[in-house]
Amino acid sequence: xxxxxxxxxxxxxxxxxxxxxxxLSRIQHLSQEHDDENWExxxxxxxxxxxxxxxxxxxxxxxxxxxxxxxxxxxxxRSLQTEFxxxxxxxIAKTLGQSIKEFEKQxxxxxxxxxxxxxxxxxxxxxYENRPEVCRSxxxxxxxxxxxxxxxVVDNVAICPIAFNAYExxxxxxxxxxxxxxxxx
Ligand code: SF4
Ligand code: SF4
Numbered sequence: 062x063x064x065x066x067x068x069x070x071x072x073x074x075x076x077x078x079x080x081x082x083x084x085l086s087r088i089q090h091l092s093q094e095h096d097d098e099n100w101e102x103x104x105x106x107x108x109x110x111x112x113x114x115x116x117x118x119x120x121x122x123x124x125x126x127x128x129x130x131x132x133x134x135x136x137x138x139r140s141l142q143t144e145f146x147x148x149x150x151x152x153i154a155k156t157l158g159q160s161i162k163e164f165e166k167q168x169x170x171x172x173x174x175x176x177x178x179x180x181x182x183x184x185x186x187x188x189y190e191n192r193p194e195v196c197r198s199x200x201x202x203x204x205x206x207x208x209x210x211x212x213x214v215v216d217n218v219a220i221c222p223i224a225f226n227a228y229e230x231x232x233x234x235x236x237x238x239x240x241x242x243x244x245x246x
Pocket of ligand 1: 129131135136137138221222223224
């Protein structure tokens, strides 16, 4: 996983409501409906993504982080199993007044923290300023080598409104349509 359940509230909302989807049930439904299409777009991107794809996706990520309020969502913190670094786990266990063993027993399985994350308080992260690295970068659209991480991206579109809207807009931006088969020149 994971996220940033307490990103700052959006400063601007310039898009009209119909242009952006934030309803989590609808996003889940549309992602199921678009499943074949999303995987097809993923295959197309592997072969045909433009050289500046990381920059394009970075811009889309920034755009949707400005438009979508993570404090009204927290779906990643509620739904995803998360792998934290050892040092981060120690800090979190300490915050809860537990030993690492107690924390593992209560909240983890197979080295991952089970959802909902024990640090989630309502829709806010109780350790927001010190949240783990993986939470800071979720849904990982601003990391380099976007086309090498597409499986994770396709998984995240069903969970994260930012990933969902960015992936949908990327299709339009690149002029991609279902059934398009052209390969890199
Ligand atoms: S699922 Fe996406 S939009 Fe929702 S809190 Fe996590 S990062 Fe923010
Ligand atoms: S520590 Fe937990 S609640 Fe905080 S951002 Fe990460 S997953 Fe969400």
